[in-house]
Amino acid sequence: MARILITGGAGFIGSHLADRLLSDGHSVIALDNLFTSKARNIGHLAGHERFKFIRHDVTEYIYIEDKPDAILHLASLPSPVDYLREPIKTLKVGALGTHKALGLARAHGAKFLLASTSEVYGDPQVHPQPESYWGNVNPIGPRGVYDESKRFAEAMTMAYHRYHGIDTRIVRIFNTYGPRMRPDDGRVVTNFIAQGLRGEPMTVYDDGMRTRSFCYVSDLVDGIVRLLESSEVDPVNLGNPREMTVLEFAKTVQRLTGGTSEIKFVSPKDERTKDDPYKRQPDISRARRILGWEPKVSLEDGLRHTIDYFRELFATEGR
């Protein structure tokens, strides 16, 4: 049994990781400033004897009484609408926050796992994307604040590994979805589900021909736990290789939410789609080989669970 600290532990992925680690018998400390999430994500864990929540900004000095055995660093502003609105906070959490979290790992001799992203590949010129691809990021574009902060975080993680001998892991997460996403996070999954459930038009940007590959959160969490338990220091992609256009995705959500929404092609006037990757699909050969990992949940099943969650949430909140 280990004591595991999760920065961003009240977030979408962080709260699912907390559930899984607790059910595996570990103790979990969730550290989060609730900047992009709601405490309701971890409300069900209040009073759990092996769970603790600390409200704290990871970019400030972190003091922890209980020595952690591992630190999973997830704190970030990962949704495009958040990082376009808060570019400096995004850079700070990726840079200063990662430095503080690594410093904490060093002080306690803890294992460290960085939640990185497929955005390190930018608008990729190699398809599908293997870990060996160095990427195509525009450092001064609107997405650069997120992409470069994660690229810096990877460099910092490797520097702590090489220079301080910290036992580190880097997971490059591709688009992941599931219950507890923030309904107004502006991502394609939440936008389409909310629009579908409200019978509003589904806002497909431009011609809808960009592609993404969507992974259900329980599959991702299983991969992260396997990576943590492995000895792999080099980055590992985790995502679902089933690729589709945004338009195909809209039609799937349209069907599963009742089919009353129409599809509307829109071209946002702001910078939302600037440098928006045209194609994205993870090459997961490495995760298959090293972790014996493979996503199991089909898009339709995953979307049904997620839609049920949002239907209930909207009913309770009257939206």
Ligand code: NAD
């Ligand atoms: P999320 O927004 O639900 O979770 C991020 C959490 O970090 C939030 O709870 C937020 O309040 C917290 N946070 C932000 N700034 C903080 C700060 N300064 N101090 C403390 N806490 C802070 O997002 P998520 O989708 O769960 O993402 C979790 C991680 O996975 C992120 O690092 C993200 O970059 C990575 N990731 C996610 C996806 C995805 O599709 N969901 C894809 C690639 C990478």
Ligand code: UDP
């Ligand atoms: N998108 C869309 N309509 C929306 C929201 C997003 O067509 O209402 C597109 C967006 O331009 C991108 C893809 O869906 O090509 C995925 O966007 P998301 O914000 O979910 O995350 P990204 O993968 O770009 O980080």
